[in-house]
Amino acid sequence: MTPLGLVMVVTLVLVTVALVAVPYWRAGRDPLEETPGGGSFSQDVDRLLRDLFCLECGMRLERAGQSPCPHCGASRSDAS
Amino acid sequence: MSFVWLGRIALMLAGMSAVYTAAGGFYAYKTGNTRLRESVRGAALAVAFTITIAVLALEYLLVTGDFSVSAVYETTNRGLPLAYRLAALWGGDAGSVLFWTWILSLYTAYVAGVGWRQERHLTRLAVPILGTLLVFFTGMATLVVSPFGIVPGSPINGSGLDPLLQNPVMTIHPPAMYTGLIGLSVPFAFFMSGLWQNAETREWIGVVRRWMLFAWMCLSAAIVLGGWWSYMELGWGGYWKWDPVENASLLPWLAATAALHLMQAEERRGLYRLWTSIMMMASFLLTLVATYITRSGVIKDSVHSFAGTGVGPYFFGLFWFGLFATVAVIVVRRRQVMDTVTLDRMLSREGLYYLMAFALTVMTVVVLFGTFYPVITGALTGTQRVLQVGFFNTMTAPLFLVLIALLVLAPVATWRSVRYRELVQKLRWPWIVAVAGAVAAFFWGARAPLLLLGDFLAVFAIAATVRAFTEMARVRARATGEDLGTALWRGVRANRRRYGGFVAHLAFLIIVLGVIGSHTGNTSVIRRFQVGQTETVGPYRVTYAGLATVNHSAYETNEARLIVNGGGFHNRLFTPGINIFPGSSEPVAQVSIVGNLARDLYTVLGSYTAGGTVVQVQFLVNPLVSWIWIGMFIMVFGTLIAQGGPSRPRRRLVPGVSESVERVPLRERRDEA
Numbered sequence: 001m002t003p004l005g006l007v008m009v010v011t012l013v014l015v016t017v018a019l020v021a022v023p024y025w026r027a028g029r030d031p032l033e034e035t036p037g038g039g040s041f042s043q044d045v046d047r048l049l050r051d052l053f054c055l056e057c058g059m060r061l062e063r064a065g066q067s068p069c070p071h072c073g074a075s076r077s078d079a080s
Numbered sequence: 081m082s083f084v085w086l087g088r089i090a091l092m093l094a095g096m097s098a099v100y101t102a103a104g105g106f107y108a109y110k111t112g113n114t115r116l117r118e119s120v121r122g123a124a125l126a127v128a129f130t131i132t133i134a135v136l137a138l139e140y141l142l143v144t145g146d147f148s149v150s151a152v153y154e155t156t157n158r159g160l161p162l163a164y165r166l167a168a169l170w171g172g173d174a175g176s177v178l179f180w181t182w183i184l185s186l187y188t189a190y191v192a193g194v195g196w197r198q199e200r201h202l203t204r205l206a207v208p209i210l211g212t213l214l215v216f217f218t219g220m221a222t223l224v225v226s227p228f229g230i231v232p233g234s235p236i237n238g239s240g241l242d243p244l245l246q247n248p249v250m251t252i253h254p255p256a257m258y259t260g261l262i263g264l265s266v267p268f269a270f271f272m273s274g275l276w277q278n279a280e281t282r283e284w285i286g287v288v289r290r291w292m293l294f295a296w297m298c299l300s301a302a303i304v305l306g307g308w309w310s311y312m313e314l315g316w317g318g319y320w321k322w323d324p325v326e327n328a329s330l331l332p333w334l335a336a337t338a339a340l341h342l343m344q345a346e347e348r349r350g351l352y353r354l355w356t357s358i359m360m361m362a363s364f365l366l367t368l369v370a371t372y373i374t375r376s377g378v379i380k381d382s383v384h385s386f387a388g389t390g391v392g393p394y395f396f397g398l399f400w401f402g403l404f405a406t407v408a409v410i411v412v413r414r415r416q417v418m419d420t421v422t423l424d425r426m427l428s429r430e431g432l433y434y435l436m437a438f439a440l441t442v443m444t445v446v447v448l449f450g451t452f453y454p455v456i457t458g459a460l461t462g463t464q465r466v467l468q469v470g471f472f473n474t475m476t477a478p479l480f481l482v483l484i485a486l487l488v489l490a491p492v493a494t495w496r497s498v499r500y501r502e503l504v505q506k507l508r509w510p511w512i513v514a515v516a517g518a519v520a521a522f523f524w525g526a527r528a529p530l531l532l533l534g535d536f537l538a539v540f541a542i543a544a545t546v547r548a549f550t551e552m553a554r555v556r557a558r559a560t561g562e563d564l565g566t567a568l569w570r571g572v573r574a575n576r577r578r579y580g581g582f583v584a585h586l587a588f589l590i591i592v593l594g595v596i597g598s599h600t601g602n603t604s605v606i607r608r609f610q611v612g613q614t615e616t617v618g619p620y621r622v623t624y625a626g627l628a629t630v631n632h633s634a635y636e637t638n639e640a641r642l643i644v645n646g647g648g649f650h651n652r653l654f655t656p657g658i659n660i661f662p663g664s665s666e667p668v669a670q671v672s673i674v675g676n677l678a679r680d681l682y683t684v685l686g687s688y689t690a691g692g693t694v695v696q697v698q699f700l701v702n703p704l705v706s707w708i709w710i711g712m713f714i715m716v717f718g719t720l721i722a723q724g725g726p727s728r729p730r731r732r733l734v735p736g737v738s739e740s741v742e743r744v745p746l747r748e749r750r751d752e753a
Contacts, residue, residue, distance in 0.1 A: 005082025009089050012133055016093045019126035020100060024119035 084149060087137035087228040091178075094130040094185070095222050097123045098214035101188070105208025117204055121192040124207055127214055128189035131182045138175060138227055142168050147238045150229040151175050157240035157663075159634035164241055167251040170258070171241050173375070173391060174227035179255075180371075181217035183262045188214060191266060199287045205273035206266075213265055216398055224391060243661045243668040246634065249309040257302035257329060261367040263295025264332055268364035272406070275357070275413050285347045288360070289340070290723065296336045297719035303329050304591070304712035315669030315684045317604065317700040319708065320595075322472040327451040328370035331444060335363035338440035345433045348495060350421040355437060357417045361406045362444070368399040373451065429493040432486050439482045446475045477530060484534065484592060487541035487585050491548035507540075510547055514540030524703075525601035538592045545582050545589070552579075572721065580722025587715035590707050597704025604700045606686065609640075610693060617699045619647035620681060622654075627692020635661040637670055640685050640695045648676065656685040656697060679703040 001009070051064040056074035068075045101123040108116035138151060142165050147153045155168035155175065169175040188210040196203045221227060267288040274284030306329065307319035320326060339359035345351040376392020410417060423430060449456075450472055454464035492498070492506045517539030518532060526532050553568035560567065572579040607615045609624035616622075625641040639657025657670040672683045682700040689695075 001085050002082050005085060008082065008086050012086065012090055012130065013093065016097060016126045016130055019122045019129060020097065020119055021122075023122040024115050027115040027118035 083137045083140050084228045087134045090130040090134040091222045094127050095218040097126040097130060098211055098218045101127060101211030102208050102215050105211050109205050120207060121196060124188045124192035128185040131185040135178060135182045138178060139166060139169060147235040148231055150231050151227040153231045153235055153238045155241050157238040160241055161633060163251055164246055168241050170254045171245050174225040177225045178221050178227045180258055180262060181221050183258050184214060184217055187262060187266050202270050202273045202284055202287060205276060206269040209269040209272055210265060220394055224394060240663060243659060243664055244313055247309055247313045249305055253302055253305040253309055256298050256305055260295050260299030260302050261332060261370060263298055264336060264364050264367050267292040268360060271360045272409060275409055275416055278416055281346055285343055289343055292336060292340055293719055293723050296340060297716055299333050300715050301712055303333060304708060308709055312671060315671050317682050317702060322469050324451050325374050327447050328373040331447055332363050332366040332370055334440050334444040335359050335366055338437040339363050341433050342437050345430045349430050351423060351430050353419050354417045357410060365399060365402050368395055368402060371395045372399060425497045427498045429495050432489055432493050436483060436486050439479045443476055443479045481534060481537060484537040484541055488544050490585060491544050491582060507544060510540055510543035513543035531596050531600055534596045538589045542586060542589045545586050548582060576721050576724050580718050583718025583721055584715050587711045587718055590714060591711035594704045594707030594711060598702050600703060602702050606696060606698050608694060608696050618701055621645045624695060627688055627695060635659045639670065640697060654683045656683040658685055675706055677706055680705050
């Protein structure tokens, strides 16, 4: 094998290993930032619950993020 | 030699990455390990990257003509033009397995990369399913066919590409066929993922439909392109002869067509769940059957006899593995696929889907039986018996007529039920057009009842479909004040699934008219000429001007020079010939075809004396054949329109809630919350 061939093979191996290893490493370092779709599943669910239900009385809001709550009158800023 | 090693190491890395994609993917799904899941996505990209490197390495070897490599030696030689050297990648066994693996790896990488964002919960299981297939194919490429194997000695020239494959269509047909066949793996993987995860229909149907439409489009184009190649290359004047390999490509197409339509009923009414599931799985499994038939040589007497090689048993094994796995999943998830809704009335859109799927299912079984009949008889009696074209024509023609008849009703049928009065009113004009069409066909020469009925129904369906477009444009123009053209364009854009589907229907009907037309009034005559002699062939006056020898880089052609006048031609030169390839004992016909929308004049040089003083030429007048090729382009166009439609109803549970949250299946939301 020529030196150029050796360089190509080594590059190939390194790129392949990097493609597999880097996502593993990055997902471990910062899962929220690196998970596609804006966040992990449980965080999506948390956000959904926060948006749909009053954080004070727990009642269902008429629209997502509604403030103040039509049931108890708590505003989002109060509750958080 | 560096590129040989590069290719080999790339293949080994691809194999390891594929194993990681499959095993790691299933494990990550089972344990919910998000880090591993992300790494599996990277592994899917790594498979695509390494296989791409392997393909580029082999292409480099093919183009530079390194005949010490077996895949190069077996498929190229020094005189082969560059386009065919590039296309030689799929001209042999080793290269075609590599090519197949490459396309599958690109699909998987796309799903892992892009699809992840859209259908994350389905993709995390779909990727390892596709990874399992990649394990098989990379294993085949590495351990069985060895595209980078070395030929003993140091050959200075290759044995060359099969002469039959040296046709421009052959540079497009196999890639389109592979893209279509392999593409069916993707909806299958998503469907299996949805089924295993107990996903609701609305969660998987969008992505499955989108991928299946794409694969179906490629497969449709590939089937017609195969017919085109057969028409131009094989010199028999036809385009479809129910050859086992032709049937092999038709089988997954029939199942996929049924699945695509059944999905509509499942999506809108929750009907035919089990049937949809079976046809979904059949469409994928039949691609393995198709590959087995093409590559095993198990069925003799095929135009694809060049492809009969030793990889068939492995595909046979993969088929049984796939069948066992899919049946097991269906059994385990039987409650998910059991029908809970029943059909109200047959005369409704869902009733049409039922009949259509029934006809397609029967056709699939008939073609499968007919294709494997030699194997069955061989196993039972020891002698393979081949069913002739007549069997397939007799069995499938009535079913095709049923399909065409259903296309008459498709544009006017509504969900749940159809009002008779409305039906009659909407089909009044199409009916009149159809009767006029049948009368015209009769005078054109369609006297056989089946052909006449086919013409009548096809024109009826075309008129009904065109009426759907014009009616939509008229109503929309009246409501919005737009001109008719704008209203038509915007109406189609507003409902791309419906009208894209109708364009595909029109394309199919145009192909049907082409097929019927090519069997109506076609003639075949053989004439002997001496130099300077003029003969009459139908409306044509043909003068033989002599025989010429033309040297090409890879072969030599002895071609007759025929000057044709009359029938729309004025001094038109036809050059039917015989190609002689060095090293090949079989000369290959070079047909000369010139045609228009009405008919083709198809000429084949039969024989010639030394010096070309006397030649024998076969003339075929084939009406409407060009409609089949035109129909293919329209079908692709229609599918692209339908493909652009929304994959699921655009709705939000609550304003302001991110769509990524809305896409998460309810069951999982509950579980993980």
